[in-house]
Amino acid sequence: MTEKQQVSGSYWLQTAPDGRHAALTDDLDVDVAVIGGGIAGLCTAWELTRAGRSVAVLEAGRIAAGVTGHTTAKVTALHSLVYDKLRRTRGAEGARLYARSQSEAIEHTADVVAELGIDCEWERRSAYTYVRDEGRVEELRAEARAAREAGLPASFVTETGLPFPVAGAVEVADQAQFHPRKYLLALAGDLIARGGRIHEDTTVLGLEEGTPCRLSTATGATVTARDVVVATHYPVFDRALLFTRLSPRRELVVAGPLPADRDPHGMYITPDENTRSVRTAPYGEDGTRRLLVITGEHFTPGTGDTRARFDRLSDWARRYFPEVELTHFWATQDNDPTDTVPLVGPLHPGARHAYVATGFGGWGMSGGMMAGRLLTAQITGEECAWSGLYDPRRLAPAVREAGTFLKHQAQVAGHFVGDRLRPSPPVEALPPGEGAVVRAGGGRVAVYRDDDGSLHAVSARCTHMGCLVDFNAAERAWECPCHGSRFGTDGTVLQGPATRPLERRHI
Missing domain, CATH: 3.50.50.60 (FAD/NAD(P)-binding domain)
Known part of the structure; x- marks a missing residue:
């Protein structure tokens, strides 16, 4: 990941008013908090x-x-390959309720946008779940059938607006996207x-x-x-x-302006290639460009080389959209329920x-x-x-949830025990901009060396449930692989479930 490609922050945060609200300092009594x-x-x-x-x-x-x-702000009831699975695990009625609840939420939001006159770049687009692997086509056909039976206007197609051929796709028309x-x-x-x-x-x-x-x-x-x-x-x-019953998942986002005539005109996602999600948004005043937003490379927080993942996602974007100028690099996090x-x-x-x-x-x-x-x-x-x-x-019946539940718990247990057995690198070998968990004073300490060469040390034990954090060099943050808590290099909480910072340590 080059210096130019360092995490720049979310485009949505940079292009919306920054109103602030005061912290609560006095006791408060309300109906609902x-x-x-x-x-x-x-x-x-x-x-x-x-x-x-x-x-x-x-x-x-x-x-x-x-x-x-x-x-990435897609507002759609087509959630990758969910409906065939729901039909099998929740029955036809469960799948219908899922589709109805999501679809009604979208239409209700469209009404709110109109009622309040909100300028949030609300656009109607078709949503697609696609595959390029011919071996998965029947899986897509089954999803299209299940989505139709659930009440969505779904169809199986082989042509999309993407700049490469697909083996097949599920399309649901009249979905939406916006500036969240x-x-x-x-x-x-x-x-x-x-x-x-x-x-x-x-x-x-x-x-x-x-x-x-x-x-x-x-x-x-x-x-x-x-x-x-x-x-x-x-x-x-x-x-x-x-x-x-929740498994944290982090994904990367790259974005930048693209000539409007290269717009793929839809919202796309594939479970292949470690996930790839594509959409565009309004960009600039003259209408000659759109903002291309590509998401993918999902991983468990606190595991692996995030910079290499950014490189792979950026290379993919440039391969299929060579006219794009990538200007924004950020990451997002989600929690997957086990059922x-x-x-x-x-x-x-x-x-x-x-x-x-x-x-x-x-x-x-x-x-x-x-x-x-x-x-x-x-x-x-x-x-x-x-x-x-x-x-x-x-x-949930065991057949519905047990496999995913046990896999998640095994991963958590593996991190809780295995991460404590990792070898400890020497602090003096730590280059600027890098962090590592080292042994010090009979315990584990998370040490970060800033660009000036100064060391910053905090406890490596996540304050949520005690798993050891690991360093995300691309975002310069400490991350817990067990439940997804994230901390700044000074130990401050960036993302829960942790509510307390990592304690300061001295090397």
Whole structure:
């Protein structure tokens, strides 16, 4: 990865207004407290405010700047190869409810965009899941049939707008794409106009469930609320043991302007080649160029050479879109549920006023919109046809979940034990811009050497559950391979489920 290709930050964050909201410093009493200011949290808060509830959003960083601010922002009900699997594991009705819930969320969002007059580059596009391997064509045909039976306008095609031939693809027309941060900042503005509150730089540390519930925060303020929604992408509370049913997955994104006449005119994804996702977005004022956005190279956080992965993704982009000038390089993170379906509803079996939204498996745009409507219905006492489908308390039959569950737990156990057996490199051999976990003082220390040659040392034990972190040189961050927590080189929390920083150490 060349110096010019260093991680530059999300295009969405760089091209949307940077409104800030004050941290919570005084105690607060509201009907509903929503923890997390991504798409699931903000959609839920907005829907609840519109339903007449007093709502406060508590965000540890900035709203619409975490996972949501780094997404590729496809808004579609075609989620790669999900429907044939759902038909087999959840039955025909489960697949229909999934398609209906996602599709209605998309159309509801289109109505919100129109109602509020939001300028968020909302565009209608066909969504495609494609393969280039002839051996997978029947898999695509089965997916097209399952998606049609589920109620989507799906068809099997062999021609697309991509600059290379495909063996086959599932196409669903009239899906959407947008600028996620522009949409959510507008939604946040309307939420505040309706009496809602947003507090950034407010990390929630504890949840006391009851009637009412109470939240403790790092600022010292206490929030009292009848209902609490945990929408932190990866749940920051472990009482529901949802960490055993979620597998973190990180993906890279490269983007840059492309001549408009080279636009592939669609949203594309393939499970091949370690995933490749392609779309474009409006770029510039004269309409002669589009922003090409390509995602892929998925991996478990804290494993492998991220710079080499960026190189592979960049090479792929230039091979098939030679006219593109890659200007943006960033990464995103998702959580895959072990049984395919997101977890949206009561936080745990005994929960009466605590809810969660997580496990969107890379489809958080339509999923977050769906979650906002579903949780609002549950909190306000309305009926929702797909509550049971997404219920986090569901007891999945062994045939549905056991294989993926056991594989994930084996990987976590392997990291927890195996990473402690890794050889320790000498600190003096660490070049500028690099980090490594070394043995020091009878334990493991995460050491980073900055560009000036100074060393920065923190504990290598993730503050979530004690796995050892590893260094991501491309993004200059410490990452936990067990549950996906990420930390800056000074130990500050970049991404949960960890809520406490890595402790400082001295070499």
